[in-house]
Amino acid sequence: MATDDIQKRLHELREEIRRHDFLYYVKDRPEISDGAYDSLFRELSRLEQDHPDLITADSPTQRVGGAPLSELVKVRHEQPMLSLDSIVERADILAFDQRMKRELQAESVGYTAEPKFDGLSVELVYEQGAFTRGATRGDGTTGEDVTVNLRTIRSLPLQLAGKSGAPDRLVVRGEVYMRLADFQSLNRRMTERGEEAFANPRNAAAGSLRQLDSTITASRPLAVTCYEIMGQSGPPIRTHWDELDTLAQWGLPAPQLRRRCGSIDEVIAYHQETEAARDALPYEIDGIVVKVDERNSQERLGFKSRSPRWAVALKFTPRKEITVVEDIAVSVGRTGTLTPLALLRPVEVGGVTISRATLHNADEVARKDVRVGDTVKVERAGDVIPAIAERVPVPGEQRSEPFRMPDHCPICASAVAREGAYYYCTGQSVCGAQIKGAIEHFASKAALDIDGVGRKTVAQLVDQGLVRSLADLFVLTKPQLLSLDGFADRSSTLLLEAIERSKTVALDRFLMGLGIRQVGQHIARVLAKEFGSLDGVMEADAARFQQVLEIGPEISASLASYFSEPHNRAVIRDLRDRGLVIIEVRNDQTHASQTGLAGKTFVFTGGLRDFTREDAQRAVEDRGARVASSVSKKTAYVVAGEDPGSKLDQAKKLGVTVLNEREFAELLKGQA
The missing domain is CATH 1.10.150.20 (5' to 3' exonuclease, C-terminal subdomain)
Structure with missing residues (x-):
C-alpha cells in the first residue's frame, strides 16, 4: 500500500473510531457491535505499529496512558474556577430570582437549568481544535496538570469535530465523574481483592484522575461532561443555552438533561422532575445548577469573591438510611475468609456517605434474606462499621434470586471450603x-x-x-x-x-507471621515453647498438636493442614534459602520448670518505659510463668508501671507482691 493510501486509511479509521466513541460514550447510541468496533481498532493499531512515524497525538490508540509521573505539576488557570453557592429550600430559590430581577431591573429573568454532576471539576484547553492541556480545579486559581490522565477518558474528544467551526483557542470547564454501574463494578473488583473500596462515585473519580500512573487512570471507567466556556478566541456566544448547544456541536459531551426555563416556576418544576428521576439516572447527581441565561446579564451581575452572582446550586434532599442493594460482592481476606458485602447506592448515614455494608457471613444473609435489588435500611454499627439493619419491603416488587456463596474463590478460582458459619478460599x-x-x-x-x-x-x-x-x-x-x-x-x-x-527472628514471631488460621500471638508462643524449633513444629501431626495444653481440635487441624500443604513448606524452604534465621527456644519446658518463676502468674498495669507489653509478657512466659489480665489471690506479682490503674489497688487489697519496673528487670535477670 502506497504511503498516501496508508495515510488516507489511517485518517478514515481515526475519524470512524472517534465518531463511534462519541456515539457510545456521549450519546449512548452505539451504531455497531463491540466486535465491529474492536476490529476497526485492531486495524488502526496494526497500521500504526507498521508505520510508527504516522502516529498522531490525537489518535484513539494514544489513550492507554504513559510512563508514571514523579508528581503532578501545578498550573495556573486561564481564569478563576469559582464554586457555587448552594441552597435547598424553595424560599431560597425564589429569593435568588427576586435578587436577579432587582439587580437586572427586569420583570422576568430567563434561566438555563442543568444537572449538578457529583464529580471532580476540570479545566480543558483546546488549541487549533486539539486537546493540549487539562487541570484539576485545585484552589480555584491553581490546579494540577492531569493532561495525560484526561487523555485516557473515552468521552473526551482529543480533537474537536472537524467541520464545527471551533475557535483556534478554547478553554472549557467540565466535570469528571463515574457512572453508577461502572462505580459498582470497580468497587466489586476492589472488594473481592480485599482492597478498600471507594465511598462514592465522586471519590472514585477524584482518586482515579489524580493518579501519577496514567495506566491506572486508563483502567478506570471515567467519563466527562462539559458545561461552561471559560475562554475562547473569536466572538462570545450570546446565551448559556446556546453555549451548551455549541459545545455539543464541537463534539464535547454537554449535559443532555438541560432545560431552558422562562421563569423561576419552570426552574422549580425542573428541579422536582429531576429529583424524582435521580434514582433512575445512570450517574450520580446531587442537585441542579441554575444560571441566568443571557451572557450580557451575567457580566452585569458579576462575581463575589468565591462564586458568581448569576448562578446557584439547588441541591436535592440527601438520601438518608434507606437505599438499594445494587450488588452483593464477596471479599477475600488475608486468611482466605470470604465475607459477603452489600454494594449500595450511596446513602448518607450519620453524616457519612456509605456505599457498602457488611453482611458478615452466609448465615446472616439468609437470616435477613437480603438480595440484589432489595431496598434496605442501613445503620452504622457502633457508629463505625456500616451494616444492613433490615430489608424494607416494597409493594409489588419482584425480587431476585436468594444470594449464595460462590463455590470458587472470586480471585484465584480455587475451591471454597466451609468452616462453621464461614467460608474460605483454599488457595x-x-x-x-x-x-x-x-x-x-x-x-x-x-x-x-x-x-x-x-x-x-x-x-x-x-x-x-x-x-x-x-x-x-x-x-x-x-x-x-x-x-x-x-x-x-x-x-x-x-x-x-x-x-x-x-532476617533473624524469634520462632514465635515467625509462626505468627505465617498467618496460619487460628494461630495468633499467644498460640504461636505456646507452640514455640512446646516444640522449641521450627522443624519440631513442622514434623508434628494433628494428634501431636492436640496433646499441647491450650490447643484443641480446630487449631490442631488448622496447623496440620497448613504444614501438610507442599506449597507452604516450599515457601518456608525458600525463606530459609534466602537467609532467614529462626531463633530456636532454648528455655525448653524442663529448663523453664526449674526456674523460680515456673507456674507463677503475673499481671501488668500501667506503662513500662524499657519494655513493650509484648516483650515483658514474652520474658515471663519464657521462664515458665504466665500472664493474666486480672488480679486474684493466685497472682504472684503485679508489675506496676507509670499511671497504674485499679489493678494496683486490688493487688494491695489482696496482699499481692507489687514490683516496679526496675525490680521486675532485676527479677528477670536473677532468673535468666
Whole structure:
C-alpha cells in the first residue's frame, strides 16, 4: 500500500473510531457491535505499529496512558474556577430570582437549568481544535496538570469535530465523574481483592484522575461532561443555552438533561422532575445548577469573591438510611475468609456517605434474606462499621434470586471450603487477595516487624510483580523500590535495612507471621515453647498438636493442614534459602520448670518505659510463668508501671507482691 493510501486509511479509521466513541460514550447510541468496533481498532493499531512515524497525538490508540509521573505539576488557570453557592429550600430559590430581577431591573429573568454532576471539576484547553492541556480545579486559581490522565477518558474528544467551526483557542470547564454501574463494578473488583473500596462515585473519580500512573487512570471507567466556556478566541456566544448547544456541536459531551426555563416556576418544576428521576439516572447527581441565561446579564451581575452572582446550586434532599442493594460482592481476606458485602447506592448515614455494608457471613444473609435489588435500611454499627439493619419491603416488587456463596474463590478460582458459619478460599499463597494480606501480616509489628512494609507498599510490590511470595521480600533491590510510587533513595535504603534486620527472628514471631488460621500471638508462643524449633513444629501431626495444653481440635487441624500443604513448606524452604534465621527456644519446658518463676502468674498495669507489653509478657512466659489480665489471690506479682490503674489497688487489697519496673528487670535477670 502506497504511503498516501496508508495515510488516507489511517485518517478514515481515526475519524470512524472517534465518531463511534462519541456515539457510545456521549450519546449512548452505539451504531455497531463491540466486535465491529474492536476490529476497526485492531486495524488502526496494526497500521500504526507498521508505520510508527504516522502516529498522531490525537489518535484513539494514544489513550492507554504513559510512563508514571514523579508528581503532578501545578498550573495556573486561564481564569478563576469559582464554586457555587448552594441552597435547598424553595424560599431560597425564589429569593435568588427576586435578587436577579432587582439587580437586572427586569420583570422576568430567563434561566438555563442543568444537572449538578457529583464529580471532580476540570479545566480543558483546546488549541487549533486539539486537546493540549487539562487541570484539576485545585484552589480555584491553581490546579494540577492531569493532561495525560484526561487523555485516557473515552468521552473526551482529543480533537474537536472537524467541520464545527471551533475557535483556534478554547478553554472549557467540565466535570469528571463515574457512572453508577461502572462505580459498582470497580468497587466489586476492589472488594473481592480485599482492597478498600471507594465511598462514592465522586471519590472514585477524584482518586482515579489524580493518579501519577496514567495506566491506572486508563483502567478506570471515567467519563466527562462539559458545561461552561471559560475562554475562547473569536466572538462570545450570546446565551448559556446556546453555549451548551455549541459545545455539543464541537463534539464535547454537554449535559443532555438541560432545560431552558422562562421563569423561576419552570426552574422549580425542573428541579422536582429531576429529583424524582435521580434514582433512575445512570450517574450520580446531587442537585441542579441554575444560571441566568443571557451572557450580557451575567457580566452585569458579576462575581463575589468565591462564586458568581448569576448562578446557584439547588441541591436535592440527601438520601438518608434507606437505599438499594445494587450488588452483593464477596471479599477475600488475608486468611482466605470470604465475607459477603452489600454494594449500595450511596446513602448518607450519620453524616457519612456509605456505599457498602457488611453482611458478615452466609448465615446472616439468609437470616435477613437480603438480595440484589432489595431496598434496605442501613445503620452504622457502633457508629463505625456500616451494616444492613433490615430489608424494607416494597409493594409489588419482584425480587431476585436468594444470594449464595460462590463455590470458587472470586480471585484465584480455587475451591471454597466451609468452616462453621464461614467460608474460605483454599488457595492460600496462590490467591492474589491472600498474598497481599499475607505479606502485610508477615511484615507486621507482631511478626517480623519490617518497618515500611504497609498496605500501599505491599499492593505496589504485588501489582508490579516484584513480590509473588513471602520469600521475594528478601531479594528486593534498590532499583526495584525506586520504581514504586512514593519511594526515593533514602526511603528505599531504610526499607532494605529494615528487611535485612528482620532476617533473624524469634520462632514465635515467625509462626505468627505465617498467618496460619487460628494461630495468633499467644498460640504461636505456646507452640514455640512446646516444640522449641521450627522443624519440631513442622514434623508434628494433628494428634501431636492436640496433646499441647491450650490447643484443641480446630487449631490442631488448622496447623496440620497448613504444614501438610507442599506449597507452604516450599515457601518456608525458600525463606530459609534466602537467609532467614529462626531463633530456636532454648528455655525448653524442663529448663523453664526449674526456674523460680515456673507456674507463677503475673499481671501488668500501667506503662513500662524499657519494655513493650509484648516483650515483658514474652520474658515471663519464657521462664515458665504466665500472664493474666486480672488480679486474684493466685497472682504472684503485679508489675506496676507509670499511671497504674485499679489493678494496683486490688493487688494491695489482696496482699499481692507489687514490683516496679526496675525490680521486675532485676527479677528477670536473677532468673535468666
